[in-house]
Amino acid sequence: xxxxxSPVKSAITSSQVAGELYRASGIARQLSLAAKxxxxxxxxxxxxxxxxxVISEYFADLALKTIKLAEEINRIxxxxxHMAVERWRQNTLVGHLFDSQEKNENEKVDQIIHVxxxxxxxxxxxxxxxxxxxxxxxEEIQQYMQASRVVAVSFRLEAxxxxxxxxxxxxMANNIDIFSEKIKQHVLDAKSxxxxxxxxxx
Amino acid sequence: xxxxxLFDDKHQWxxxxxxxxxxxxxxxTNQYMVVSGKESLVLDPGGIEIFSSMxxxxxxxxxxxxxxxxxxxxxxxxxxxxxxxxxQVIPHAKLYTPGLWEGFIRHFGxxxxxxxxxxxxxxxxxxxxxxxxxxxxxxxxxxxxxxxxDPVAKILFSGDxxxxxxxxxxxxxxxxxxxxxxxxRFFHQRWMPSNEAKAHWLNRVRKLDIEMMLPQHxxxxxGKEVGQFMDWFEALNVGIxxxxx
Ligand SMILES: [Fe+2]
Ligand SMILES: [Fe+2]
Numbered sequence: 001x002x003x004x005x006s007p008v009k010s011a012i013t014s015s016q017v018a019g020e021l022y023r024a025s026g027i028a029r030q031l032s033l034a035a036k037x038x039x040x041x042x043x044x045x046x047x048x049x050x051x052x053x054v055i056s057e058y059f060a061d062l063a064l065k066t067i068k069l070a071e072e073i074n075r076i077x078x079x080x081x082h083m084a085v086e087r088w089r090q091n092t093l094v095g096h097l098f099d100s101q102e103k104n105e106n107e108k109v110d111q112i113i114h115v116x117x118x119x120x121x122x123x124x125x126x127x128x129x130x131x132x133x134x135x136x137x138x139e140e141i142q143q144y145m146q147a148s149r150v151v152a153v154s155f156r157l158e159a160x161x162x163x164x165x166x167x168x169x170x171x172m173a174n175n176i177d178i179f180s181e182k183i184k185q186h187v188l189d190a191k192s193x194x195x196x197x198x199x200x201x202x
Numbered sequence: 203x204x205x206x207x208l209f210d211d212k213h214q215w216x217x218x219x220x221x222x223x224x225x226x227x228x229x230x231t232n233q234y235m236v237v238s239g240k241e242s243l244v245l246d247p248g249g250i251e252i253f254s255s256m257x258x259x260x261x262x263x264x265x266x267x268x269x270x271x272x273x274x275x276x277x278x279x280x281x282x283x284x285x286x287x288x289x290q291v292i293p294h295a296k297l298y299t300p301g302l303w304e305g306f307i308r309h310f311g312x313x314x315x316x317x318x319x320x321x322x323x324x325x326x327x328x329x330x331x332x333x334x335x336x337x338x339x340x341x342x343x344x345x346x347x348x349x350x351x352d353p354v355a356k357i358l359f360s361g362d363x364x365x366x367x368x369x370x371x372x373x374x375x376x377x378x379x380x381x382x383x384x385x386x387r388f389f390h391q392r393w394m395p396s397n398e399a400k401a402h403w404l405n406r407v408r409k410l411d412i413e414m415m416l417p418q419h420x421x422x423x424x425g426k427e428v429g430q431f432m433d434w435f436e437a438l439n440v441g442i443x444x445x446x447x
Contacts, residue, residue, distance in 0.1 A: 008290045012266060015258035022262045078258055082223065085254040085287070092286075 004124050005197055007088035010131075013197040014081035017134065018074050020190040024141075024183045025070035031148070031179040032063035038155070038172050045165050052158050052169075059151045059176070066144050066183065073137050073190075080130050083123055090120045131194065138191050145184045152176040203255040205262065206374060208414065208422070209355040213238035213332045216263065217416065220370060221255045230370055231280050232418055234359055236352070237264055238330025243271040243298075245350060245359050246281045246418050253284040257291065266292065271329060272315070274299040275361035276344030277306045281418070286311025298327055298336070300346035320348055337406065339363065341399035349407075356413040363403070364431055365389050366420025376421045379430050385420065387438070394440040404436055 038056045042049055097113045100106070152173040159169035203222075209215040219232040233256060234245040242264055248256055260269060269292050274282040276299075285307065288295065293314030299307055301319020308317065324336040337349040343362055350359040366385040376382050394400060415423040415431065423431050 011254060011257060011287075012291055015254070015261045016266070018258045019261035019263075078255075081254045081258050088287070089250075 002121075002125060002128060005127075005200065007084050007091055009197055009200055010084035010127065011081050011088060013193050014077045014084055014131075016193045017190045018077040018081060020186040020193070021070050021074040021077060024186040024190075025067055025074060027179050027182045027186070028063065028067040028070050031176070031183070032060070032067055034172060034175045034179060035060040035063040041165060041168050041172070045162065048162055049158055049165060049169075052155070055151060055154045055158075059148070062144055062147055062151070066141065066148075069137065069141050069144070070183070073134065073141065076130065076134055076137070080127065080134065083127050083130070087120060087123045087127060090116055090123070094120065131198075135191070135194055138187050138194075141187050142184060145180045145187070148176055148180040152180070203252070203259045204374070205259050208234075208416070209357060211355070213330060213355070215352070215355055215357055215416075217374060217422065218256060218259050219374060220372075221252050222370070223255055224252055224370070229280055229419060230368070232374075232416065232420075232422075234416055235260060235263075236329055236332065236334065237268070238332035240268050241270045241330040242268050243273055243327070243329045243334070244269060245273045246275055246361065247272055247284055247288060249280050249283045250287065253287045256284070270295055271327070272297045272299075273327075273348075273350060274303075274307065275339075275349065275359075275418070276300060276347040277303040278344065278362075281361075282307060283310050285315070289313055289315045300344075300348060302346035303344075322346065324348065337410075339403050341396045342403055343393045343395060351410055351412075353411070356411050357416060358407060358410060358412045358414070358428075359416045361418050362393060363390075363435075364415055364417035364420065364423060365393075366417070368420055372421070374422055376423060376427055379427055382421065383434055386434075389419075390435065390438055391440050391442045397440055400435065400438075400440055404432055408432060 039060055042052045042056045094113060094116050097109055097116070101109055155169050155173035155176065159166045159173065162169070203218050204220045206217050207214060208217055214237045216235045217232055218235065220230065224230065228249060228251055231246070231248050231252070233248050236243045244260065272288060272295055274297065282299070285297070289311050296316045296318050297312065298318045298320055301321055304317055304319050320336050322338065322340065324338045327334050327336065332352065332354065335351040335353070337351050339347045339349045339361065347361060349361055349363070364386070366382060367389055368385050412428045413425065415428045
């Protein structure tokens with residue numbers, strides 16, 4: 001038997017996840033701006049910070065990927081919340097149909113119950129699959145944030161080897177840290193919303 | 203669903219509108235939200251078809267526990283047919299709506315949410331630190347109907363008054379008042395039943411200091427457009443179905 005989570009809780013959870021990822025993608029855009037700035041600095045500094053060229057390109061790429069993924073998760077969680085509401089409406093309908101059957105057994109109504117229950121099953125399966133894939137995408141974005149922390153470390157290291165750009169590079173490293181940490185926090189919150197749903201009973 | 207901050211000081215006003223996931227044949231609606239401290243009021247939360255978009259859009263800005271109050275200007279399905287769903291996601295909330303409509307609105311499902319009927323004369327509601335006023339707008343179009351005025355933000359939420367029928371992707375704000383009138387005319391002439399009620403309302407709201415007027419359909423009025431609307435509405439003959447039938 002496939003597990004069925006409360007449609008009310010499912011609708012709330014997916015909306016909460018969408019909200020977290022909406023905020024995360026806003027920060028990801030700031031992260032991407034930081035990445036562009038770092039590329040500009042590296043460009044200006046030229047051969048003095050040669051080691052940074054590769055890492056700043058990697059960083060810019062990572063920031064773009066983060067925006068895309070955050071927006072993607074936001075979109076998927078919106079789909080999931082539509083699905084949850086649809087399931088909720090079907091559940092309500094089936095409840096009413098059963099009540100009607102109790103008062104006056106009717107073959108046609110029985111058929112409708114049958115069809116609706118099949119739809120319910122189908123949408124429930126889809127919901128369960130989608131919510132799992134949401135989890136793995138959240139996982140992925142967390143890994144991006146780990147990688148971004150590594151970028152910050154490289155910036156700091158490189159900063160110690162230049163005089164002129166030391167301040168700028170250190171600032172950047174700090175920015176990257178702050179943005180990555182914020183995004184990570186939203187992702188963690190999103191995950192804990194999902195965990196709470198998955199651990200709940202109807 | 204598009205979301206925009208309309209007023210941002212000690213408290214905030216948001217508009218939620220132009221939901222791309224809305225089925226085509228249902229009328230497009232504007233929803234609004236006032237946030238003050240840890241409380242908030244959702245104005246005309248909308249139909250059941252846009253419920254999931256509304257829920258997820260609201261949660262972009264505040265956690266669910268802070269959705270404490272709902273307001274329904276009147277009983278129409280585009281205003282409040284989502285009530286049965288809100289009733290389960292925010293069971294501790296309160297619904298402010300014309301008391302006259304209680305027996306009707308409860309058909310949408312209201313088992314948990316506290317039903318707070320507004321009396322015909324209007325009243326006040328405190329959301330966080332913000333005091334909002336319920337302005338009577340009876341028979342425009344609904345027989346028991348309220349608008350919401352915020353004297354600090356100088357905002358009037360005007361329900362179906364000021365509504366326009368427009369395509370889904372139109373702007374939230376009026377760009378040209380004169381051309382906009384064409385999109386409002388039929389709506390007001392046909393849905394608004396009474397010239398007397400209209401005069402009553404105009405007399406009342408002209409005394410208010412309004413910088414923004416927010417209708418439940420169509421576009422937002424800003425600055426001098428508010429006065430322009432009132433003059434236009436005053437001159438308009440409403441209740442036209444009687445002449446046409
Ligand atoms: Fe209406
Ligand atoms: Fe309406």
